[in-house]
Amino acid sequence: MTEPLAIRVRNALDGIVNPATGRSLVADGAVKGLSAGEDGVVRFTLEFAGGDRRACEAALEKAKTAVSAIDGVVSVSAIATAHAEKPAPTAQQVQSAHANPLGLQNQKKRQIEEAAETLTGVKRIIAVASGKGGVGKSTLSANLAVAMGRLGIRVGLLDADIYGPSLPTLLGLHRRAEMRDGKLIPFEAHGIRAMSIGVIVDPDQALAWRGPMVMGALGQLMRDVEWGELDVMLVDTPPGTGDAHLSLIQSKRLSGAVIVSTPQELALADVRRGVALFRKTGTPIIGVIENMAWLEGPGGAKQHLFGEGGAQKAARDLGAPFLGAVPIYPDLRMASDSGTPLAATDHPCADVFMALAEKIAAFTASI
Numbered sequence: 158m159t160e161p162l163a164i165r166v167r168n169a170l171d172g173i174v175n176p177a178t179g180r181s182l183v184a185d186g187a188v189k190g191l192s193a194g195e196d197g198v199v200r201f202t203l204e205f206a207g208g209d210r211r212a213c214e215a216a217l218e219k220a221k222t223a224v225s226a227i228d229g230v231v232s233v234s235a236i237a238t239a240h241a242e243k244p245a246p247t248a249q250q251v252q253s254a255h256a257n258p259l260g261l262q263n264q265k266k267r268q269i270e271e272a273a274e275t276l277t278g279v280k281r282i283i284a285v286a287s288g289k290g291g292v293g294k295s296t297l298s299a300n301l302a303v304a305m306g307r308l309g310i311r312v313g314l315l316d317a318d319i320y321g322p323s324l325p326t327l328l329g330l331h332r333r334a335e336m337r338d339g340k341l342i343p344f345e346a347h348g349i350r351a352m353s354i355g356v357i358v359d360p361d362q363a364l365a366w367r368g369p370m371v372m373g374a375l376g377q378l379m380r381d382v383e384w385g386e387l388d389v390m391l392v393d394t395p396p397g398t399g400d401a402h403l404s405l406i407q408s409k410r411l412s413g414a415v416i417v418s419t420p421q422e423l424a425l426a427d428v429r430r431g432v433a434l435f436r437k438t439g440t441p442i443i444g445v446i447e448n449m450a451w452l453e454g455p456g457g458a459k460q461h462l463f464g465e466g467g468a469q470k471a472a473r474d475l476g477a478p479f480l481g482a483v484p485i486y487p488d489l490r491m492a493s494d495s496g497t498p499l500a501a502t503d504h505p506c507a508d509v510f511m512a513l514a515e516k517i518a519a520f521t522a523s524i
């Protein structure tokens with residue numbers, strides 16, 4: 158069976174060396190906003206933390222050539238960005254995150270707090286996080302939100318993933334957001350309310366955004382959207398542990414975090430970092446979900462393309478709950494590209510999402 162295009166693209170990029178570090182581009186998390194559509198159109202950004210400009214450009218060319226050579230790829234649109242590497246927060250910075258994450262200026266700090274205070278009708282806020290991009294965080298966020306909606310929970314989905322604001326595609330939202338009394342009206346789709354940073358800004362521009370702007374956008378998505386009464390708001394956060402996560406922690410409104418990973422060891426190192434950040438700031442880890450756990454062959458045999466049970470083991474080692482595994486469903490990718498979350502249908506994977514949604518709902522009901 159042919160592997161899904163997105164996976165073949167990732168594998169091709171895994172073979173390209175990041176000149177800034179000497180490691181694979183994928184291992185370094187340098188590949189952002191990867192999308193590989195059914196139509197063979199592939200887009201991605203390579204984000205280099207430093208490194209010689211010419212060498213970075215050469216790596217971009219190599220990546221484009223490798224992806225263009227993949228069967229089924231019709232066009233490749235890729236850009237490279239470079240920025241100075243920001244060191245990971247020190248233990249001391251993390252510990253003081255409740256007081257003032259990363260020494261945010263008072264003004265920024267107040268803005269986030271004030272924005273979060275406007276969410277008076279929202280009972281619980283849950284972050285969906287991942288160590289790396291391309292692990293299916295947005296796909297799972299959208300399907301889990303829809304599945305929770307099917308349980309009768311009033312759910313809002315806030316897509317704050319600036320690197321790949323994919324919610325408009327995932328939910329088929331191709332219309333402009335409307336405004337009433339100066340506030341954006343969230344979309345109502347598949348039983349949930351949703352708003353995406355991709356609706357507010359041009360996704361191509363969004364790629365150039367950095368820390369302080371992420372915080373501004375997150376504040377805007379909280380403050381300027383008429384969310385109304387919600388039992389749960391899921392926030393699809395950018396990959397990694399950056400300013401968006403620290404802002405959410407800072408807002409003191411975060412009830413818990415769900416962490417998505419593939420079984421791959423490289424993705425798992427970042428999961429450990431994410432768990433450590435949430436834990437040190439007292440944010441409960443609702444659990445880890447292993448995505449792309451296996452691909453079922455025609456005879457029902459499981460092919461573990463990214464290794465077996467890695468996320469489950471990492472969760473166990475970290476003492477975090479393991480919520481469950483989501484296999485690779487070629488239908489899920491196709492449906493996501495066409496704007497139908499499969500959690501809203503009678504596809505077998507809807508059962509997987511319903512079971513996960515029940516566990517998250519049990520957590521929110523228990524606090």
Ligand code: ADP
Pocket residue numbers: 161163190191192193287289290291292293294295296297321323448449483484485486487489490491493494
């Ligand atoms: P992230 O938000 O972590 O960057 P996405 O949700 O955008 O990742 O997923 C990356 C790609 O993988 C998309 O093309 C998506 O449709 C596909 N994908 C995610 N999870 C699965 C899965 N379980 N089975 C098949 N395809 C998946």
